[in-house]
Amino acid sequence: MHFHSNDTIIAPATAVSNSAIALIRLSGTNAVACVAKHFSGKNLFEISPNTSVFGRIKDGKNAVLDEVVVTVFKSPRSYTGEDVVEISCHASPFIVREMISLFSQAGARLAEPGEFTLRAFLNGKMDLSQAEAVADLIASESKAGHNIALRQMNGQISSKMAVLRANLIDFASLLELELDFSEEDVEFADRTRLRQLVEEIDGEIRNLLNSYSTGKLIRNGIPTVISGRPNAGKSTLLNTLLQEDRAIVSDIPGTTRDTIEEVIQINGVQFRLVDTAGIRKTSDAIEATGVHKTYEKIRKSAIVIYLFDPGAITVEEIRHDLENLPETEAEIILVANKSDKLLAGNELEAFTSAFSAYELISISAKLEHNIDTLRNTLYEKVLGQTNYQQQVIISNGRHFEALSKARESLEIVTSGLAEGLPSDLVALELRQVLYYVGSITGAIGTEDVLGNIFGKFCIGK
Structure with missing residues (x-):
């Protein structure tokens, strides 16, 4: 990036989209002059600072291009510390292109990425950490x-x-x-x-x-992997947490071959959920690739939900799966699914006793039983001891x-x-x-x- 502080820059401040209004921003010594040359309405040099006025933008042939609202911010009381003009126009891509072309011919140049905030930094309106926070x-x-x-x-x-x-x-x-x-x-x-x-x-x-x-x-979202053996109900749990049918649910083991990633918010924090292929040895090359991807996701995760069906797995099998998980610093939560199928009241005792070192939650993903407890546990595992709303945190x-x-x-x-x-x-x-x-x-x-x-x-x- 080349730093130029004496010229006037221009750029659209809104994305090109099918919306009602677009915003075009200019900053620099000649910002007002560039717009005034094509503005029909009040004299932009004479209006009070930080004032918005209605008018029309006319092209080089004096034809009306659009009706606009122009706001003039005078130095140093502006975002960049320079004279700034913001033009609210209709969001037609043609109108935006034409206006940028008109004002460029009047002396402005297209801004480089981040140049408005760079000028704010260079002019003492904010320091570098504040400028980075704008992007965040x-x-x-x-x-x-x-x-x-x-x-x-x-x-x-x-x-x-x-x-x-x-x-x-x-x-x-x-x-x-x-x-x-x-x-x-x-x-x-x-x-x-x-x-x-x-x-x-x-x-x-x-x-x-x-x-x-x-x-x-918090900045990037908390990567949370839903893992376990085939038919444990991983895809059903994903759908339940999302409150939509995102993943295919089937009684056929190995239905999920690839990872499925979605996002949910829990107490204002973003969790990036990853539904994965069931953990098992398989001769199916495609399914084996899916299992390999499961392990890769676990390595990069912050939380691993190990989901199991108490009626279809033993303590020894769970212990084997946990011992063979890839090395990770993730928090591991054991979740016993299909609680709606448990007939006696003591089916989980053996699992609770064997895995006392882990958090163990009993749910029914299908009937949405105890899902709020799981949500709260996910939050507490990562952020329960952190008062991020008050504490100084670097991200x-x-x-x-x-x-x-x-x-x-x-x-x-x-x-x-x-x-x-x-x-x-x-x-x-x-x-x-x-x-x-x-x-x-x-x-x-x-x-x-x-x-x-x-x-x-x-x-x-």
Whole structure:
């Protein structure tokens, strides 16, 4: 991405679709002039800032292209910090194309992906973590994902990083001062207080790093695999959780040959459900491929629902299946299906006793018995101990990497203080910590990093 801050950019801010209204956005010094040249209505140079007016856009031959509502935002009180004009027109692809062509001929150029938000960052309207949160907010697919992105966009991560940097800068400054007076052998920084500060900062960073696994799951959705032997009722359970007939249900073992993936929301959190082929040895090449895919999905999952029919399987067979699951860090929930077919009241006792280390739930997927309990268990397994609505949570891989490197440097600082290393060596590592923490908000950054971040945005943002 090439950075140009003096020209005027234009892009559609809405997708081309069969909707009523489309929005075209311009930003830059000549944004108002580009639109005013083709606008018939009030004088756009004379209207009050942040005001919307009705009028018509005319082409180069003075023919009316469309009736529009134009909103003018004056610098610095705009999204980008520059003069911004937004045009609400009818969503005809022809109209949108023609308007962009007209305003481009008047001096605007087509914006690059994320360039509006990049300008907002460069003009001090938001820091880098807030800019990234804008993209997360646009892409959010659940209430929880929206909640985290919105709080980050409003400065939650920024505030946390600002406190960390302020404390680090205070002591780094004292260490740097010691270097200026190194010949006098004077210590301006209290080493005991510095060690205490490093421990406090390390604790804060550790908490943020620990939150990443939760943040990533909320951001991307929680991969949840429904596994088990053939005819355990996996496809029926998927359909019940979805409240629709998504998967084919049959009494014939091996009906599901490939994975089926769907999404549900539980308490505002997105779960990515995967119905899989039944686990068993088979000579059928296609079914064997399906079983292989089942194991691949389990490796990448956060939760595995092992579904079984108590009347058609033994404790030893379940134990064999569990022991032969691929290596995974997923939470495993045992779910006894077809409770409607259990005649006596003690059929589950042997399973409950043998697998006391696991959560075991009895359901009837067909009759929807105890399905709410299963839903609540899925949520509790991953997020039950996390107050994601209040807690500061990182969900961005770049932030995780920067904080990991900052903590590595902090560990060197801790060791250096314990071993009595000279101030210049301790100061060197503190500078590294400051660099990594600052890179999260853009207090320190490079053009390559900015290009990588904003290049992932949509064109009109």
